[in-house]
Amino acid sequence: MSDTQEVSAPYGSGAAAQGKPAKRVRIHHLHEMKSRGEHWPMLTAYDMYTAELFDEAGIPVLLVGDSASNNVYGYDTSLPVTVDELMPLVAAVSRSAKRALVVADLPFGSYQLSPEQALATAVRFMKEGRAHAVKLEGGSAFAPHVKAITTAGVPVMGHIGFTPQSEHNLGGYRVQGRGDTGDQVVADALALQEAGAFAVVMEMVPAEVAKRVTHELRVPTVGIGAGPDCDGQVLVWQDMAGLRRAKPPRFVKRYADVASVLLGAARDFAEDVRSREFPGPEHVFH
């Protein structure tokens, strides 16, 4: 099998179907896909079954996002979630994904204080959460933080453009890098690459700017609301699968209506219990 087939094969199907253990996706695979012009998907995951399913579907990178804050824990924004709340979710996803690279998102307050704090938090996610990489928000101002982590041997994914942890400083959920500020997005991306980042997420950036960054970087870009030219595309899974019923941001495409399926199942169960249809003879021990 050629190198090309090895990496292009649907993740989790080839090797696993032949009874061989799945081969872990590694950072160099992402870089090879960039050099071949192949685009790749990334999804968030926060628990065992979603990690197993997305792994089987061939998603090469799973992000345990700080978006767990408003998609798992019931907070209204990304800001309140803590390292201690995210750690068990990272550990669950890492135990469950056989093939995907698992990236732990560093939450607000867990890395901004200093490069030393950033490294200490990254080490916790690697040791206790068994993540394969970490992600943090911020441009050139956070290059020293990225550098400290990568120097210690921990891969870092950057995140620029609209960075939700800074929503109050950015004036809300707004596109970043329009007009003159486009050059700043490019400079931030280059600074992160120079500091050792293995990939850079761009969130809500004009497609033209994201395309420029993607061409200027050696490392892959991952877009969310950043147009079609990024090397990868990421979505929050509850948006992608329609579990979250609120009107999604414009950059979301809904591939299923999981909310309706679950609502229907719960209603059917409730009705069966009330009508004594459930449990039936086949569910009963004697």
Ligand SMILES: Nc1nc(=O)c2c([nH]1)NC[C@@H]1CN(c3ccc(C(=O)N[C@@H](CCC(=O)O)C(=O)O)cc3)CN21
């Ligand atoms: N479920 C979910 N999906 C996400 O994409 C997501 C999270 N949660 N939590 C963390 C951050 C927050 N993000 C967000 C949240 C809201 C908008 C939003 O409301 N966007 C509007 C307005 C854009 C504008 O005003 O220009 C949109 O229509 O895109 C965008 C990104 C992205 N992340």
Ligand SMILES: CC(C)C(=O)C(=O)O
């Ligand atoms: C939307 C992605 C990039 C993210 O940072 C998250 O889910 O927390």
Ligand SMILES: [Mg+2]
């Ligand atoms: Mg995040």
